[in-house]
Amino acid sequence: xxxxxxxxxxxxxxxxxxxxxxxxxxxxxxxxxxxxxxxxxxxxxxxxxxxxxxxxxxxxxxxxxxxxxxxxxxxxxxxxxxxxxxxxxxxxxxxxxxxxxxxxxxxxxxxxxxxxxxxxxxxxxxxxxxxxxxxxxx
Numbered sequence: 001x002x003x004x005x006x007x008x009x010x011x012x013x014x015x016x017x018x019x020x021x022x023x024x025x026x027x028x029x030x031x032x033x034x035x036x037x038x039x040x041x042x043x044x045x046x047x048x049x050x051x052x053x054x055x056x057x058x059x060x061x062x063x064x065x066x067x068x069x070x071x072x073x074x075x076x077x078x079x080x081x082x083x084x085x086x087x088x089x090x091x092x093x094x095x096x097x098x099x100x101x102x103x104x105x106x107x108x109x110x111x112x113x114x115x116x117x118x119x120x121x122x123x124x125x126x127x128x129x130x131x132x133x134x135x136x137x138x
Contacts, residue, residue: 042122049089049118049129052078056091056116057131065137068112070095075119092117098134110137 010018060068073093079086094115096104102113112135119128 045120045122045127046129048086049120049127050131052086052089052091053116053118053129053131056093056118057114057133060093060095060114060116061133061135065112065135068095068114068135070097070112078118089118089120092119102134111135 071094073091075090075092077087078089078091081087094113094117096113097106097108098111098113099105099109100111102111104113114133114135116131117128118130119126121127
């Protein structure tokens with residue numbers, strides 16, 4: 001080594017500080033994994049509920065107007081098979097006669113409202129998705 005040359009290096013404090021910052025960053029990233037998993041499950045359940053609601057709605061509105069009977073189906077298990085991905089979902093369909101102001105009436109005025117509610121349990125919370133439409137006599 002030449003005399004008078006100076007070696008440049010990091011001090012122990014600088015190395016420990018860099019390791020601390022790196023560790024904090026890695027632990028922060030790992031802390032986001034459970035949140036990401038929870039949000040992904042919520043999004044998946046909502047997407048399934050939307051598809052199920054649309055399917056039930058399509059079945060109702062594709063019927064002849066006179067066969068769409070006003071009433072409430074009550075809450076029905078969407079699928080009884082526990083191995084089905086739809087097992088945790090329940091559906092309810094509410095059909096009402098309505099007037100041109102969209103107010104419920106006891107008589108058939110040529111308009112019916114159809115409301116489909118899909119509900120499910122997510123963790124400790126009850127979630128639901130509602131879909132509405134009106135059907136007119138043709």
